[in-house]
Amino acid sequence: MSIEIRNVSKQFGDFQALRDVSLDIQSGELIALLGPSGCGKTTLLRIIAGLETPDVGSIHFSGEDTTDVHVRERGVGFVFQHYALFRHMTVFDNVAFGLRMKPRKERPSEAQIKEKVMSLLKLVQLDWIADRYPSQLSGGQRQRIALARALAVEPKVLLLDEPFGALDAKVRKELRRWLRRLHDELHVTSIFVTHDQEEALEVADRVVVINQGRIEQQGTPQQVWDNPASPFVYGFLGDVNLFKGRANDGRVYLDDGMQLESPEAQHADDARAFAYVRPHDLDVERYSPGQALDAHGRPRGIVVQLARAIVVGPIARLELIPEGDTQSADNAPSDALIEAQIPAQQFHEMGLREGETLVVTPRRAKVFLDEAAGI
Numbered sequence: 596m597s598i599e600i601r602n603v604s605k606q607f608g609d610f611q612a613l614r615d616v617s618l619d620i621q622s623g624e625l626i627a628l629l630g631p632s633g634c635g636k637t638t639l640l641r642i643i644a645g646l647e648t649p650d651v652g653s654i655h656f657s658g659e660d661t662t663d664v665h666v667r668e669r670g671v672g673f674v675f676q677h678y679a680l681f682r683h684m685t686v687f688d689n690v691a692f693g694l695r696m697k698p699r700k701e702r703p704s705e706a707q708i709k710e711k712v713m714s715l716l717k718l719v720q721l722d723w724i725a726d727r728y729p730s731q732l733s734g735g736q737r738q739r740i741a742l743a744r745a746l747a748v749e750p751k752v753l754l755l756d757e758p759f760g761a762l763d764a765k766v767r768k769e770l771r772r773w774l775r776r777l778h779d780e781l782h783v784t785s786i787f788v789t790h791d792q793e794e795a796l797e798v799a800d801r802v803v804v805i806n807q808g809r810i811e812q813q814g815t816p817q818q819v820w821d822n823p824a825s826p827f828v829y830g831f832l833g834d835v836n837l838f839k840g841r842a843n844d845g846r847v848y849l850d851d852g853m854q855l856e857s858p859e860a861q862h863a864d865d866a867r868a869f870a871y872v873r874p875h876d877l878d879v880e881r882y883s884p885g886q887a888l889d890a891h892g893r894p895r896g897i898v899v900q901l902a903r904a905i906v907v908g909p910i911a912r913l914e915l916i917p918e919g920d921t922q923s924a925d926n927a928p929s930d931a932l933i934e935a936q937i938p939a940q941q942f943h944e945m946g947l948r949e950g951e952t953l954v955v956t957p958r959r960a961k962v963f964l965d966e967a968a969g970i
């Protein structure tokens with residue numbers, strides 16, 4: 596079933612939780628709503644489920660307005676972050692619950708319920724713990740049971756609100772892959788809410804980035820990662836360094852003297868410019884006097900001091916203080932800290948030491964001009 600969200604706004608007292616949200620979700624799609632805590636993700640999910648009414652706008656299921664359709668009739672399955680399993684019921688009875696609660700006319704026989712529940716437990720690979728109670732399960736197992744329970748009534752739409760949010764990192768990773776495979780098998784239209792960018796990018800067909808109640812961008816994980824539409828999206832998807840400056844005729848003149856070519860600045864006329872550079876897009880060299888200038892006498896990179904190196908596994912993370920900042924008392928170094936990431940092997944081969952002077956040069960930058968500024 597497809598879902599169309601049309602111009603939905605929602606206010607709680609003076610607080611605007613959703614601002615004119617419109618979104619089309621195709622039948623069978625797995626979509627991730629991604630955004631920081633408090634941006635309105637749960638509110639939007641509750642409105643889709645019918646647990647909350649929008650002030651303005653409407654939700655359509657396969658083209659039909661759901662405004663007057665009761666929660667129970669919407670055919671929505673819900674999985675929350677906090678396990679909502681009944682503690683006094685076995686795993687089997689938890690999954691059977693929705694089927695046993697159906698009105699007599701629609702209720703399957705106990706034999707049919709048994710068959711259905713066992714097939715769902717097989718699907719989530721937990722048929723061997725049907726007789727256990729929730730307290731005897733791990734967190735990851737409980738969430739898989741919660742999902743089986745949501746699927747038991749054959750929902751047309753599955754809403755997952757940070758379902759793995761309370762689990763530790765390793766289990767989360769396993770479960771997101773598992774969820775993806777399950778979705779490929781079932782093709783239930785699903786909305787997956789998360790504040791974890793890695794989780795959203797890995798699991799979803801399409802990612803919708805939300806900030807302060809508004810959709811900032813939507814697209815495939817690749818589109819959103821390669822072409823962030825705003826500084827917010829760029830910053831939210833990964834670690835960034837921000838360099839400020841001014842843009843003119845295709846060039847960006849950064850405050851520290853360095854210049855960049857930038858297609859975004861093509862028509863710029865002395866606009867304020869913000870260049871964002873991912874830590875792994877910074878080249879790192881050892882500094883030698885004079886070497887930091889290009890053929891035109893312009894700085895090629897930024898002269899920095901290596902304040903700290905964190906080498907764990909294959910990556911070396913370098914905390915760098917721009918040269919001009921090391922002595923100035925009014926400019927706290929931590930504010931201006933630049934982070935670079937290089938392969939640990941390169942770090943060892945170069946024999947870098949903390950306290951050394953280095954030069955960093957952006958290999959790639961994403962430039963936003965004045966109007967899009969400010970995260």
Ligand SMILES: Nc1ncnc2c1ncn2[C@@H]1O[C@H](COP(=O)(O)OP(=O)(O)O)[C@@H](O)[C@H]1O
Pocket residue numbers: 607608610612630631632633634635636637638639
């Ligand atoms: N029933 C409510 N009454 C008042 N404020 C609410 C209510 N529900 C949510 N909010 C507020 O709306 C904002 C968005 O909440 P929510 O949708 O839960 O965000 P998210 O799920 O993205 O963390 C939050 O600031 C929250 O405090």
Ligand SMILES: [Mg+2]
Pocket residue numbers: 636637638756
């Ligand atoms: Mg929430």
